[in-house]
Amino acid sequence: MSAPQTLFARLWDAHVVTSQGDEDLLWVDRHFVHEGSHHGFAKLAERGLPVAEPELTIGVADHYVPTRHRERPIGDPDIARMVRTLEENAEAHGFRLFGLNDPRQGIVHVAGPEAGLTLPGCLVVCGDSHTSTHGAFGALGFGIGATEVAHVLATQTVWQKRPRAMRLTIEGPLGPGVGAKDMALAWIAKLGADGARGHAVEYAGSAVRDLSMAGRMTLCNLSIEGGARMGMVAPDETTFAWLEGRAFAPEGAAWDAAMAWWRTLRSDEDAVFDREVTLDAAEIAPVVTWGTSPEDALPITATVPDPTREPDPARAAKIRAALDYMGLVPGRPLEGTPIDRVFIGSCTNARLEDLRAAAAILKGRRARVPGMISPGSSAVKARAEQEGLDAIFREAGLDWVDSGCSMCVGMNGDLVPPGERCASTTNRNFRGRQGPGARTHLMSPMMAAAAAVAGALTDARPLLKGRAVA
Amino acid sequence: MTGWRTHSGKAVALPVEGIDTDQLIPARFMSRPRSAGYGDYLLHDMRRDAEGRPDPDFPLNRPEAEGASIIVARRNFGGGSSREAAVYALKDAGVRVIAAPSFGDIFAGNAINNGLLPAQLATEDAEALIATLTEKGPQEARVDLDAGTLALGALRCSFALSDAEREKLANGWDDIDLTRRHHEAIAAHRAALAAARPWLWPAKARE
Ligand code: SF4
Numbered sequence: 001m002s003a004p005q006t007l008f009a010r011l012w013d014a015h016v017v018t019s020q021g022d023e024d025l026l027w028v029d030r031h032f033v034h035e036g037s038h039h040g041f042a043k044l045a046e047r048g049l050p051v052a053e054p055e056l057t058i059g060v061a062d063h064y065v066p067t068r069h070r071e072r073p074i075g076d077p078d079i080a081r082m083v084r085t086l087e088e089n090a091e092a093h094g095f096r097l098f099g100l101n102d103p104r105q106g107i108v109h110v111a112g113p114e115a116g117l118t119l120p121g122c123l124v125v126c127g128d129s130h131t132s133t134h135g136a137f138g139a140l141g142f143g144i145g146a147t148e149v150a151h152v153l154a155t156q157t158v159w160q161k162r163p164r165a166m167r168l169t170i171e172g173p174l175g176p177g178v179g180a181k182d183m184a185l186a187w188i189a190k191l192g193a194d195g196a197r198g199h200a201v202e203y204a205g206s207a208v209r210d211l212s213m214a215g216r217m218t219l220c221n222l223s224i225e226g227g228a229r230m231g232m233v234a235p236d237e238t239t240f241a242w243l244e245g246r247a248f249a250p251e252g253a254a255w256d257a258a259m260a261w262w263r264t265l266r267s268d269e270d271a272v273f274d275r276e277v278t279l280d281a282a283e284i285a286p287v288v289t290w291g292t293s294p295e296d297a298l299p300i301t302a303t304v305p306d307p308t309r310e311p312d313p314a315r316a317a318k319i320r321a322a323l324d325y326m327g328l329v330p331g332r333p334l335e336g337t338p339i340d341r342v343f344i345g346s347c348t349n350a351r352l353e354d355l356r357a358a359a360a361i362l363k364g365r366r367a368r369v370p371g372m373i374s375p376g377s378s379a380v381k382a383r384a385e386q387e388g389l390d391a392i393f394r395e396a397g398l399d400w401v402d403s404g405c406s407m408c409v410g411m412n413g414d415l416v417p418p419g420e421r422c423a424s425t426t427n428r429n430f431r432g433r434q435g436p437g438a439r440t441h442l443m444s445p446m447m448a449a450a451a452a453v454a455g456a457l458t459d460a461r462p463l464l465k466g467r468a469v470a
Numbered sequence: 471m472t473g474w475r476t477h478s479g480k481a482v483a484l485p486v487e488g489i490d491t492d493q494l495i496p497a498r499f500m501s502r503p504r505s506a507g508y509g510d511y512l513l514h515d516m517r518r519d520a521e522g523r524p525d526p527d528f529p530l531n532r533p534e535a536e537g538a539s540i541i542v543a544r545r546n547f548g549g550g551s552s553r554e555a556a557v558y559a560l561k562d563a564g565v566r567v568i569a570a571p572s573f574g575d576i577f578a579g580n581a582i583n584n585g586l587l588p589a590q591l592a593t594e595d596a597e598a599l600i601a602t603l604t605e606k607g608p609q610e611a612r613v614d615l616d617a618g619t620l621a622l623g624a625l626r627c628s629f630a631l632s633d634a635e636r637e638k639l640a641n642g643w644d645d646i647d648l649t650r651r652h653h654e655a656i657a658a659h660r661a662a663l664a665a666a667r668p669w670l671w672p673a674k675a676r677e
Contacts, residue, residue, distance in 0.1 A: 018655040021634040025652060027659050029670055039504060039554060047646065055671050064501065078501040096672075117672060129552040129576055145554035145580035147645070155649045157656055161632065163575075193488060194546040194572045227549065229575050250669035258669055293488050293549075314544060314597075318487045411497050418520065430492040430550060432515050 004268035040149025106377020116246025135232035184222035196228035291322035342371035349425035350376035368455030423451035473642030479539030483603035509562035548577025
């Protein structure tokens, strides 16, 4: 009998090539690159090295791509150059590319899993912090910087310090109108934006097992916002059913062989974690953020925090600065705060299920403010159109655009104007994240849709009454 | 990249919590090639007003902070995105050391890979440094990697650094060279994997 192991330890040990001091050299199964990875490719070119494993390297155009008029040449010369550089690198090094007009294009953390490229047991890296998303499949997924991107391109390995293992258990049924985004913001508010620093988080408990793959991806996606290096969910029947038949998933005998291994990928019953945190699902309400860090999150039924009631002076100063930036008054209810615009999109919440949730609220209603919906991938866009979701959004008065990172980060020019308040399904409410001076409130797709209908922050639950989520 | 073991330079307090990577370099500057230098973009939107004019009261904009190479800040410095450009902006502005109670993990790794020390201090030590620097203005400080200390006047603060991190900073190592010395172990790992789980190579699947 070997000692009981955590899922994290199992996956990590399987990828260690060698160790030196307190760092392990890990084998990389999937390396996703995007047009923003140009610094990494430049470093590779400086040394004149080839890509070590082109078959394990996948390019996706997402961060800077236009979300309108893709039939036209890209107007911004810097962006056009980056997209072209990615195409040239794919061509020169012989790796697969889901380029601008490829039906498989989308945000890397949506399009990669959708193609069946992310599999249980894989180690997935990308020059993007939300690579934690891929952990939803029982994989190790983490973001790396440009120096590491060059290193992975050259060697298919990466040096890492082994994080500590943490288990976050959420038990019990979630209330109606409450989902993975609320679970994530609730734990980040509780532990802080650096609360899980240095840890790999395994999400467990019945509320996690009951989540769909889309929900698990949302939960794992936000791991980094709580400071965790990565997040993961043990693969189960939900995972396997989702993967079977996807374009790059194994099939036939290879599928059976893979399944035999995948079924072993879980934490042993008596495995010991360095840290355990539990949350009661029944206590989680729809959450919105009020400040400039994802930890600044509260139930929609709460009031804006009052810095004069905060005993810690550094913390009080931070609240004051955040409220000043956000233009909010201490003690006032969050509900009813007028908004200027909504954005439904990003690798956190723009999968088909997210769009269905938003459509359940928006159907037959009008948005009081302008807004934009950018599906997580071109495939999600096509499916949503088959289901008629685009018509619901358009009839509500919202813009239905192409897939990319878009207003999550504004690199492509989709910006929230200065001073405007945006209800957003994204992952970062950092100052200026959606544009200089933009005020971002993070929330679930259902809550963003409700905010569009009310023209203000509002509880989605009453608007959901008598409606089914497809 | 040249390595270093000790550094003496001007320290400045930036008493802010949670300076994230989007503050360190706003996204709109990242499409530019590094050769142009990223120093001017460092904390761009915190340091300047909407018209791009520097805020004279911002700690890094004061004349006495000119040439500072050590920044002391509050918890969760560099949280957020994996953008290495956040480190480039600091480096290109002449910064060698950030001292704070906690750092974003990816930022800390990127910093080490670029010769920038993320010195993790006890919260009391960071606050003591901030108090001194706020009272007296920017001061000379000395950082010693081997001793793991940051000394400023009578204050002597310790920070933790792993052997691997210290060696990387001291030698200015490029990991690619280091790793290529392990090429046999990598080849063996790959061969075992290809035999046991050939389906991990997606070219062998359908398109
Ligand atoms: S959607 Fe936003 S968070 Fe996700 S990969 Fe794109 S920029 Fe990053």
